[in-house]
Amino acid sequence: MSAPLDGNAIGGQLNEVFGTEMTAATAVCGNCGATGPAAELAVYLLSPGVVGRCRQCAALLIVLVTVRGITCVDLRGLAALEPGPAGS
Amino acid sequence: MERAAVRGRLTWQLANVVELAAETARTRTIVLEPAEPLGHRAGQHVDVRLTADDGYQAQRSYSIASAPDDEHLVLTVERLDDGEVSPYLVDDLRVGDALELRGPIGGYFVWDESLGGPLLLVGGGSGVVPLRAMLRHHRAVESRIPLRLLYSVRSLDEVIYRDELTRARPDGELDIRFTLTREQPDGWDGYARRIDRELLADVAWPVEDRPLVYVCGPTGFVETAADILVSLGHDAGRIRTERFGPT
Numbered sequence: 490m491s492a493p494l495d496g497n498a499i500g501g502q503l504n505e506v507f508g509t510e511m512t513a514a515t516a517v518c519g520n521c522g523a524t525g526p527a528a529e530l531a532v533y534l535l536s537p538g539v540v541g542r543c544r545q546c547a548a549l550l551i552v553l554v555t556v557r558g559i560t561c562v563d564l565r566g567l568a569a570l571e572p573g574p575a576g577s
Numbered sequence: 578m579e580r581a582a583v584r585g586r587l588t589w590q591l592a593n594v595v596e597l598a599a600e601t602a603r604t605r606t607i608v609l610e611p612a613e614p615l616g617h618r619a620g621q622h623v624d625v626r627l628t629a630d631d632g633y634q635a636q637r638s639y640s641i642a643s644a645p646d647d648e649h650l651v652l653t654v655e656r657l658d659d660g661e662v663s664p665y666l667v668d669d670l671r672v673g674d675a676l677e678l679r680g681p682i683g684g685y686f687v688w689d690e691s692l693g694g695p696l697l698l699v700g701g702g703s704g705v706v707p708l709r710a711m712l713r714h715h716r717a718v719e720s721r722i723p724l725r726l727l728y729s730v731r732s733l734d735e736v737i738y739r740d741e742l743t744r745a746r747p748d749g750e751l752d753i754r755f756t757l758t759r760e761q762p763d764g765w766d767g768y769a770r771r772i773d774r775e776l777l778a779d780v781a782w783p784v785e786d787r788p789l790v791y792v793c794g795p796t797g798f799v800e801t802a803a804d805i806l807v808s809l810g811h812d813a814g815r816i817r818t819e820r821f822g823p824t
Contacts, residue, residue, distance in 0.1 A: 491822065492795075492796035492797060492822060493796065493820075494820045494821060494822055495687075495818065495819065495820045497638075497683055497685065497686050497819045497820070497822070498638055498820070500622070500638070500680060500682040500683045501624040501636075501638065501680070501682045502588075502686075504587050504682060508586060510682075510684040511684075512681070512682075512684055512685040512686070513684040513685040514711075520581050522660065527685075528683075528685035528686060528818075528819070530819070531614050534608060541582060545746070564589065573684070
């Protein structure tokens with residue numbers, strides 16, 4: 490697998506799903522508790538979806554799959570995802 | 578009924594190509610006039626979507642190269658030979674064409690003057706693009722925040738915004754340094770190697786100045802730079818990163 494990108498790369502898709510800017514949101518890993526901006530997630534762009542993993546423990550945190558215009562969102566790996574103040 | 582744009586919601590729109598300029602053999606700057614101004618912040622990006630005649634769509638993210646204060650929206654795109662979108666943007670797009678895009682996107686890898694500094698910008702290859710937006714914004718608002726840019730690139734021929742960046746002379750607030758990793762011209766007195774601990778220690782502000790750091794480039798470059806900066810004692814919470822790669 491190629492080197493992962495980061496959460497910045499899915500800023501558009503996250504905005505589409507949540508209706509607001511999410512790269513500065515604070516993500517908490519449900520596995521190891523690592524806390525940081527969603528922009529720092531290890532992101533793999535895999536057709537037809539994207540996968541976001543914890544940069545510390547590699548746990549699967551976010552899966553977004555879009556098929557025929559419908560996006561399925563799986564956030565079960567996250568303990569929390571809190572939108573941050575813009576530009577914080 | 579026209580669809581009202583909800584604040585914060587992203588909507589696709591068309592932007593006219595008003596000017597094109599080759600930066601290097603592989604990169605091209607695209608000057609755009611969107612139907613609705615984006616009102617972006619330095620460091621943000623846009624999604625660009627291409628639609629083929631048969632309806633197939635491909636979408637990629639590109640950093641905005643212009644400052645919020647600039648008249649036009651500017652993207653600089655590097656051609657990836659096996660890419661689906663970049664070869665079209667670099668080789669085939671013409672002035673007068675319309676490009677479908679949405680944005681601005683991102684609220685993490687952004688710099689406004691209110692965030693302070695001193696600023697350290699570290700760019701690898703075309704990772705310099707969003708940093709250039711910060712540089713231009715810094716200049717447009719006549720910021721007195723000390724700014725240093727380290728730009729790592731293989732050779733002088735591959736330096737994007739070469740005129741603009743080499744014209745800018747260190748004046749106390751602005752300090753631009755290059756490291757040419759593969760090929761250096763005769764008499765080159767800048768750095769001539771890949772980033773390492775010694776190089777970053779030399780360029781980064783003193784740890785006690787608590788610089789605000791932005792690192793953008795290919796994944797390996799970003800990881801190396803961020804890891805070294807943290808090991809030098811810089812606060813990981815003040816190092817913002819953006820990775821890109823062939824997608």
